[in-house]
Amino acid sequence: MASPPPRSEKLRVLLIPFFTNSHIGPFADLAFHLAAARPGAVEATVAVTPANVPVLRSALARRGPGRHAEVQVATYPFPSVDGLPPGVENHSTVSAADAWRIDAVGGDERLMRPGHEGLIRDCSPDVVVSDILFHWNASIADSVGVPCVTFHVIGAFPMLALFSLIGAGATDGVLTLPEYMGPDIQIPVTELPEEVRSRRRPEDVRAEGAKLSSAHNSCFGLVVNTFFDLEDRYCDMYVRHMKRTYFVGPVSLPPPSQLAAGDDGSGCIEWLDRKPARSVVYLCFGSLAHVSKPQLRELALGLEASGKPFLWVVRSEAWVPPEGWEERVGDRGMVVTRWAPQTAILAHPAVGAFVTHCGWNSVLETVVAGVPVLTWPMVFEQFITERFVTKVLKIGERLWPEGAGVRSTRYEEHELIPSEAVAQAVGRFMEPGGVGDAARSRVKELSAKAHAAMEEGGSSHGDLRRLIDDLIQERTAGAGTTV
Numbered sequence: 001m002a003s004p005p006p007r008s009e010k011l012r013v014l015l016i017p018f019f020t021n022s023h024i025g026p027f028a029d030l031a032f033h034l035a036a037a038r039p040g041a042v043e044a045t046v047a048v049t050p051a052n053v054p055v056l057r058s059a060l061a062r063r064g065p066g067r068h069a070e071v072q073v074a075t076y077p078f079p080s081v082d083g084l085p086p087g088v089e090n091h092s093t094v095s096a097a098d099a100w101r102i103d104a105v106g107g108d109e110r111l112m113r114p115g116h117e118g119l120i121r122d123c124s125p126d127v128v129v130s131d132i133l134f135h136w137n138a139s140i141a142d143s144v145g146v147p148c149v150t151f152h153v154i155g156a157f158p159m160l161a162l163f164s165l166i167g168a169g170a171t172d173g174v175l176t177l178p179e180y181m182g183p184d185i186q187i188p189v190t191e192l193p194e195e196v197r198s199r200r201r202p203e204d205v206r207a208e209g210a211k212l213s214s215a216h217n218s219c220f221g222l223v224v225n226t227f228f229d230l231e232d233r234y235c236d237m238y239v240r241h242m243k244r245t246y247f248v249g250p251v252s253l254p255p256p257s258q259l260a261a262g263d264d265g266s267g268c269i270e271w272l273d274r275k276p277a278r279s280v281v282y283l284c285f286g287s288l289a290h291v292s293k294p295q296l297r298e299l300a301l302g303l304e305a306s307g308k309p310f311l312w313v314v315r316s317e318a319w320v321p322p323e324g325w326e327e328r329v330g331d332r333g334m335v336v337t338r339w340a341p342q343t344a345i346l347a348h349p350a351v352g353a354f355v356t357h358c359g360w361n362s363v364l365e366t367v368v369a370g371v372p373v374l375t376w377p378m379v380f381e382q383f384i385t386e387r388f389v390t391k392v393l394k395i396g397e398r399l400w401p402e403g404a405g406v407r408s409t410r411y412e413e414h415e416l417i418p419s420e421a422v423a424q425a426v427g428r429f430m431e432p433g434g435v436g437d438a439a440r441s442r443v444k445e446l447s448a449k450a451h452a453a454m455e456e457g458g459s460s461h462g463d464l465r466r467l468i469d470d471l472i473q474e475r476t477a478g479a480g481t482t483v
Helices: 021-037 050-061 096-106 109-123 137-143 156-165 202-217 232-241 258-262 268-272 293-306 325-332 342-347 360-369 382-393 419-429 435-454 459-477
Strands: 011-016 042-048 071-075 127-131 148-152 174-176 186-188 221-224 245-247 280-284 310-313 333-336 351-356 373-375 396-398
Touching: 011 021, 011 109, 011 459, 021 042, 021 050, 021 071, 021 127, 021 148, 021 360, 021 459, 042 050, 042 109, 050 071, 096 109, 109 137, 127 137, 127 459, 137 148, 156 232, 156 382, 186 382, 221 232, 221 459, 232 245, 245 459, 268 310, 268 333, 268 342, 280 293, 280 342, 293 310, 293 325, 293 419, 325 333, 342 351, 342 360, 351 360, 351 419, 351 435, 360 382, 360 435, 373 382, 373 419, 382 396, 382 435, 396 435, 419 435, 435 459
Parallel strands: 011 042, 011 127, 042 071, 127 148, 148 221, 221 245, 280 310, 280 351, 310 333, 351 373, 373 396
Antiparallel strands: 174 186
């Protein structure tokens, strides 16, 4: 009888992110850190569906030439579903009206589990690192006798808030977060993530809560893209309730090499080099938000009226400048309709403020760079993260003042923010000695702590090493997944 093949000396880690850029990027970064922390001892593989391979390879390449050599790429099939054309497997490539289909596919265990099961069995890893949205991977890993680690690409605060909001009662259309999350933090129902808004029935709430609890309880441990000094109170809550918790962020650090970050043909860095320090407003709403053409027009006119220099990243298919706008703005403004090197832009001394959708990756990147923010959330948990940024960290403020109009996680419910409000908010925030400077002072302190966390001896660096050591010990013991 043939003997089984010898077991690899390397710890083989298989990482499976949800199919959206904001998840694939942090998973690629985590894979890089795992491989780099123990050179030659860890083999990291990130698995995505075929149409997401370019997204993954781009995220790995931003680490710089040759620096992602230890991170492998694997694929598994995307389910065939009605309403999604072939090759549309990511939020950034789907229309606003069909975005819900991506979520529906990703959350359907019947559609996704067969592909994940085949992937895990074929790759035969020593450990599976799974997106929390793929909660069934914990049981698949258990069935093949390997540990499963859950990776949260968002922070401790928004994740704890989501858990508390599932099933919470609303008063006059508003939910209040528990006191331990912070004093008097309220969120209108319209600003809740779609998965929370659509599961308000008790039976749906219980089912969703059971799935998430099962995924957490059956996993080897929990990894979070945050650092302790950013969310110490909320990290402590995880530590008290989870057997093993590792805070390893910001995983986007260390930043990409200057060549990889700036030499992309966008001209952003060269344009910023001509601007005074802290004079430029940078705007980017990520890869998920769908901004209507009327809103883009109001935003463009508001930036023009503000009189401030601006660098604006916008989706090319939606961008039609107002008549004569480009001539009136001239070199004071720059519009980029393709990918832009955000980490390098935020790190540039000319950037004085960041108008952000409050995606967790962008929040961490602006903290790392020490740049204060004006918040403009649009989808998912972004309105929750906004409260953390403005009410807990106090590193920015809302662009659209509270009570000024209805905001919603559903694009068809978005209320138009007029150009006058944009101009007023930007102008006020950029005034010397004003609210922007106060927020900048606080975020600069957090920036130093973020860098320290990822350096040798820092809290995140130590947690990453501890994660690897624990997994190697688990493999040596041959115990499989522990509860």
